[in-house]
Amino acid sequence: MNVSVIAVGTELLLGQIINTNLATIGRALAEAGLDTYRQVVVGDNLARLAEAIDEALQDADAVIMTGGIGPTQDDITREAICAATGLGMAYSSEYAAHLEGWWASRGREMPETNYKQAEHPEGAVLIPNAKGTAPGLDLTVGDKRLFAMPGVPVEMKEMLAGHVIPALVAREGGEAAVLKSRLLRSYGLSESRVAELLADLFEAQSNPTVAFLASAGEIKVRLTAKAPTDDAADALIAPLEAEVRSRLQSVFGADDDTIEQIIFDGLAARGWSIGTAESATGGMIIARLTSVPGASNYVRGSVVAYATGVKQALLGVSDEAIEDGVVSEATALAMADGGRAALGADVVVAVTGSAGPDPQEQDVGTMVVAVATPERSQARTFRMPGDRERVRTYTTTAALHLVRLALADEWW
Amino acid sequence: MNVSVIAVGTELLLGQIINTNLATIGRALAEAGLDTYRQVVVGDNLARLAEAIDEALQDADAVIMTGGIGPTQDDITREAICAATGLGMAYSSEYAAHLEGWWASRGREMPETNYKQAEHPEGAVLIPNAKGTAPGLDLTVGDKRLFAMPGVPVEMKEMLAGHVIPALVAREGGEAAVLKSRLLRSYGLSESRVAELLADLFEAQSNPTVAFLASAGEIKVRLTAKAPTDDAADALIAPLEAEVRSRLQSVFGADDDTIEQIIFDGLAARGWSIGTAESATGGMIIARLTSVPGASNYVRGSVVAYATGVKQALLGVSDEAIEDGVVSEATALAMADGGRAALGADVVVAVTGSAGPDPQEQDVGTMVVAVATPERSQARTFRMPGDRERVRTYTTTAALHLVRLALADEWW
Numbered sequence: 001m002n003v004s005v006i007a008v009g010t011e012l013l014l015g016q017i018i019n020t021n022l023a024t025i026g027r028a029l030a031e032a033g034l035d036t037y038r039q040v041v042v043g044d045n046l047a048r049l050a051e052a053i054d055e056a057l058q059d060a061d062a063v064i065m066t067g068g069i070g071p072t073q074d075d076i077t078r079e080a081i082c083a084a085t086g087l088g089m090a091y092s093s094e095y096a097a098h099l100e101g102w103w104a105s106r107g108r109e110m111p112e113t114n115y116k117q118a119e120h121p122e123g124a125v126l127i128p129n130a131k132g133t134a135p136g137l138d139l140t141v142g143d144k145r146l147f148a149m150p151g152v153p154v155e156m157k158e159m160l161a162g163h164v165i166p167a168l169v170a171r172e173g174g175e176a177a178v179l180k181s182r183l184l185r186s187y188g189l190s191e192s193r194v195a196e197l198l199a200d201l202f203e204a205q206s207n208p209t210v211a212f213l214a215s216a217g218e219i220k221v222r223l224t225a226k227a228p229t230d231d232a233a234d235a236l237i238a239p240l241e242a243e244v245r246s247r248l249q250s251v252f253g254a255d256d257d258t259i260e261q262i263i264f265d266g267l268a269a270r271g272w273s274i275g276t277a278e279s280a281t282g283g284m285i286i287a288r289l290t291s292v293p294g295a296s297n298y299v300r301g302s303v304v305a306y307a308t309g310v311k312q313a314l315l316g317v318s319d320e321a322i323e324d325g326v327v328s329e330a331t332a333l334a335m336a337d338g339g340r341a342a343l344g345a346d347v348v349v350a351v352t353g354s355a356g357p358d359p360q361e362q363d364v365g366t367m368v369v370a371v372a373t374p375e376r377s378q379a380r381t382f383r384m385p386g387d388r389e390r391v392r393t394y395t396t397t398a399a400l401h402l403v404r405l406a407l408a409d410e411w412w
Numbered sequence: 413m414n415v416s417v418i419a420v421g422t423e424l425l426l427g428q429i430i431n432t433n434l435a436t437i438g439r440a441l442a443e444a445g446l447d448t449y450r451q452v453v454v455g456d457n458l459a460r461l462a463e464a465i466d467e468a469l470q471d472a473d474a475v476i477m478t479g480g481i482g483p484t485q486d487d488i489t490r491e492a493i494c495a496a497t498g499l500g501m502a503y504s505s506e507y508a509a510h511l512e513g514w515w516a517s518r519g520r521e522m523p524e525t526n527y528k529q530a531e532h533p534e535g536a537v538l539i540p541n542a543k544g545t546a547p548g549l550d551l552t553v554g555d556k557r558l559f560a561m562p563g564v565p566v567e568m569k570e571m572l573a574g575h576v577i578p579a580l581v582a583r584e585g586g587e588a589a590v591l592k593s594r595l596l597r598s599y600g601l602s603e604s605r606v607a608e609l610l611a612d613l614f615e616a617q618s619n620p621t622v623a624f625l626a627s628a629g630e631i632k633v634r635l636t637a638k639a640p641t642d643d644a645a646d647a648l649i650a651p652l653e654a655e656v657r658s659r660l661q662s663v664f665g666a667d668d669d670t671i672e673q674i675i676f677d678g679l680a681a682r683g684w685s686i687g688t689a690e691s692a693t694g695g696m697i698i699a700r701l702t703s704v705p706g707a708s709n710y711v712r713g714s715v716v717a718y719a720t721g722v723k724q725a726l727l728g729v730s731d732e733a734i735e736d737g738v739v740s741e742a743t744a745l746a747m748a749d750g751g752r753a754a755l756g757a758d759v760v761v762a763v764t765g766s767a768g769p770d771p772q773e774q775d776v777g778t779m780v781v782a783v784a785t786p787e788r789s790q791a792r793t794f795r796m797p798g799d800r801e802r803v804r805t806y807t808t809t810a811a812l813h814l815v816r817l818a819l820a821d822e823w824w
Contacts, residue, residue: 013448015438016623020430022453027427036425038460039453041434048450055467192523195484202485213423222428273719276695282702283695286716290694293769293800295718302716303726304688304698310713310755314726343722357705385518387543388705 001172002037003029004056008068008077009151010043021066021156032165033179033226034172044074046083053084057144062168064160067151069134071114077148078119078137085141087121095126095135102133127163131155138167145171180233182208184221184244185253187401194219197247201240208236210244217397218259221248252404259400260292266407267298267347272373274403275345276302277315277335279326280353280367284396300345303338311335314342327352327362329379332370336379340372347373347406349399356388367395371406378411413584414449415441416468420480420489421563422455433478433568439623443636444577444591446584456486458495465496469556474580476572479563481546483526489560490531490549497553499533507538507547514545539575543567550579557583592645594620596633596656597665599813606631609659613652620648622656629809630671633660664816671812672704678819679710679759684785686815687757688714689727689747691738692765692779696808712757715750723747726754739764739774741791744782748791752784759785759818761811768800779807783818790823 005025011017022039029036037060042052049068056063068077082089096118103110117134120126127136127147132155137148145168149159186194191214195202198221201210208225221244225236245251253262267274276286286302289295305311308326312319315338317331324330332350339348353367354360365386370379382398384391405412417437423429434451441448449472454464461480468475480489494501508530515522529546532538539548539559544567549560557580561571581591598606603626607614610633613622620637633656637648657663665674679686688698698714701707717723720738724731727750729743736742744762751760765779766772777798782791794810796803817824 012434013438013451014442014623015435015440018430018432018435022424023427023430025427026425030426036455038455038464039425041451043448052450190523192483192525195486196523196525199485211423211426211428213428276716278695281699282707282711283690283698283714283716286695286718287693287699290716290718291801291804295694296772299694299718301718301722301726302695302714304695304702304714304716306698306702306708306711306713307685307756313756314713314715314754342726344719344725360708383518389703392703 001062001168002035002060003062003064003168004037004060005039006049006052006056006063006065007039007041007151008044008049008065009041010045010074012041012067013043020153021151024153024157025064025066025160028160028165029168030224031179032169034168044068044076046076046080049076049080050083053080053146057084057141057146060144062145062171063147064164065146065148066156069117069137069148069150071111071116071134075116078121081121081137081139081146081148085121085139087123089119090122090124092118092120092126099133127159129155130158130162136163138163178228178230178233179224179226180230180237181222181224182237182241183255184223184241184248184251185257185259186219186221186248186250187217187252187259187397188250189219189248191219194221194248198244201244208240210240216393221251252401258292259397259404260289263289263400263403263407264292264294264298266404270346270407272298272346273300273344274298274347274349275300275339275343276399277339277342277348277350278302278304279306279311279335279351280355281351281392281396281399282306284392285349285351285399288396288400300343303342305335311338315339316341325361327354327360327366327368329368329370329381332368332379333372333377336370336372336377347371347403349403351395351399353391353395355391355395365391367391367398369395369399369402371402373406376406376411378406380412413474413580414447414472415474415476415580416449416472417451418461418464418468418475418477419451419453419563420456420461420477421453422457422486424453424479425455432565433563436565436569437476437478437572440572440577441580442621442623443593443634444581445638446580456480456488458488458492461488461492462495465492465558469496469553469558472556474557474583475559476576477558477560478568481529481549481560481562483523483528483546487528490533493533493549493551493558493560497533497551499535499551501531502534502536504530504532504538511545539571541567542570542574548575550575590640590642590645591636591638592642592649593634593636594649594653595667596635596653596660596663597669597671598631598633598660598662599629599664599671599809600662601631601660603631606633606660610656613656620652622652628805664813670704671809671816672701675701675812675815675819676704676706676710678816682758682819684710684758685712685756686710686759686761687712687751687755688811689751689754689760689762690714690716691718691723691747691763692767693763693804693808693811694718696804697761697763697811700808700812712755715754717747727751728753737773739766739772739778739780741780741782741793744780744791745784745789748782748784748789759783759815761815763807763811765803765807767803767807777803779803779810781807781811781814783814785818788818788823790818792824
């Protein structure tokens with residue numbers, strides 16, 4: 001089943017609000033195994049909104065609208081539905097009484113404008129709003145189905161999960177299908193290289209479907225299968241997962257196995273603690289490690305040694321190492337070793353580099369990472385493209401992956 | 413002039429990404445005095461995308477597209493433009509050479525698929541991409557204008573501000589109107605309180621227009637005036653700025669006066685350096701300070717003392733302070749003073765607290781910030797609502813603002 005989504009509101013077109021409803025609805029439809037045909041954002045303009053509703057009813061099997069059903073003059077969704085479908089406007093005395101009761105129970109008089117919320121296109125079923133006063137609308141138009149929900153995310157979400165998605169799934173009929181996703185996390189390949197290696201799978205887009213998403217050096221590949229049962233979905237995913245893993249050779253985790261979680265699991269297995277010694281990344285690695293709940297079981301802390309004097313005073317980096325270059329493998333290794341002593345941490349990852357915009361000793365983008373464990377220490381030099389923010393972000397991800405490799409005894 | 417916006421990407425329809433580009437483009441058009449006709453989100457489907465382009469070219473005077481111009485099979489924006497307009501596909505050997513150079517300068521071989529980025533509908537002008545490899549497209553179709561930009565927000569923003577908006581404003585023709593914005597930065601009021609204090613100004617939306625945006629505790633109010641000359645725009649903005657400043661009583665900076673920049677200016681005036689001593693924020697404050705180019709002129713570094721033992725060993729926090737509570741003003745002050753000594757920094761801001769999800773000594777959200785300067789030191793306890801990420805982010809902003817107040821000798 002194809003579903004078109006229409007979000008209504010001039011404030012959305014003006015960018016005064018970021019539209020999270022579209023993502024929420026898109027995700028809910030995908031998880032229910034329903035296809036989104038198109039998402040449209042229209043301002044509070046009767047003619048344009050009616051036109052968008054008309055088009056959506058032609059294109060798709062069902063239409064989901066959010067916004068424009070409040071009590072003000074701006075709220076024109078009801079009128080636009082009537083204009084697009086030729087239906088007349090009806091009035092629910094029952095809902096008007098419900099509204100009066102809602103206001104009375106709060107000891108306030110109902111503003112006259114709010115009676116507008118009892119209006120609805122003829123034949124529409126009013127969907128109760130557990131979190132506000134505007135009812136949703138559920139309307140059958142020929143062989144199509146149209147829903148209108150409030151724009152306030154918390155009200156919309158409740159109505160979406162409680163009424164709209166179940167109604168669409170029931171309409172699909174047949175046996176309830178299970179939709180199951182598997183997220184494969186890979187590191188070390190560029191986005192375009194992943195696209196090349198999986199080209200035929202992207203082309204096919206059968207069952208399971210394949211999607212991918214790049215974020216700061218990691219690539220996530222999502223396999224989504226639709227099947228009558230959970231086991232049947234797993235059976236569809238398993239061979240494709242094996243194929244993707246074998247082609248990419250760089251999948252390090254699946255689903256909730258974030259790089260931080262894999263590091264913590266590796267530390268737990270050895271009974272080790274971790275810390276960082278950061279210059280160019282300026283605390284970004286330790287900030288990421290400590291963003292995870294329960295980090296205090298593994299994380300000792302960090303020395304962010306931005307000034308050379310701090311590298312010497314707190315990390316004990318020697319004059320010789322500094323002379324070799326502040327941005328050098330010798331200095332990174334000295335920082336990592338010094339960090340282990342200063343922080344009392346078993347594993348320390350250290351970073352020194354030239355993040356830009358002005359070069360420091362080395363060209364902008366030259367970043368050196370070292371990892372020291374109780375067993376061994378080793379450094380690696382990267383040349384990161386892009387601006388200061390990109391260099392720092394990608395180096396943070398790279399440093400975490402070197403820690404993962406060190407903990408797995410797969411030194412580079 | 414009416415502009416339609418098309419965002420391309422199945423990942424958007426599936427809700428895997430929240431579409432911030434639509435808001436960014438909507439805001440930029442509104443500030444330039446251009447109307448958004450409609451925003452449409454379409455998946456990576458050639459027929460549906462071509463249909464959306466065709467409709468948008470009929471409805472609006474100009475079309476702005478984002479996404480789908482990367483090097484992979486998913487990237488079908490170029491093909492869809494050709495399908496919708498009947499134009500053939502051309503190839504720029506010049507741009508292909510530029511791409512080869514980009515990869516060569518990074519010491520890597522260019523994947524074959526990337527040559528696709530040198531393709532473009534006949535007659536399109538390639539817009540240089542300062543932050544990536546995919547060029548934008550600028551195409552005249554009959555009496556309409558069509559732009560295609562990358563979907564990556566940082567690449568898109570640069571192209572939007574540098575090329576697309578100026579091209580549309582120039583196309584509007586007539587006397588060159590100046591569009592001038594003033595960004596007022598405020599701290600300490602909630603979003604709803606700002607909305608209340610400025611309600612009539614938001615309603616009016618005349619010239620200048622008023623918009624606002626909340627981010628992690630700061631509220632930005634943007635005033636945008638349209639006038640024949642720069643001076644005339646300034647003259648329109650000045651009285652409204654005075655009015656907003658007087659109503660909010662919490663504007664700390666304007667335009668490029670970020671909190672980081674104001675702190676650096678304050679340090680420069682006194683010839684002081686800065687560092688941080690962080691527990692619950694885990695390096696987020698130092699990461700923010702070092703994100704600014706030129707930070708090395710002021711920043712010494714940080715001790716991220718996540719484990720209590722590190723607070724004692726590197727910051728010299730005494731047993732008495734710890735006994736008073738790890739999450740206490742005594743400990744925060746001891747961390748700040750100890751940080752000054754350890755880092756050789758004139759000013760140190762320290763944070764200890766209970767970020768959650770499990771409480772540490774104090775209720776989740778209890779966060780203590782201390783600032784120490786050569787002249788004075790003082791602490792303040794906050795109760796931050798929300799989850800771990802929100803608590804850490806808002807505390808980071810709060811800590812930076814206490815540093816600002818201390819440098820201005822406006823201790824709390």
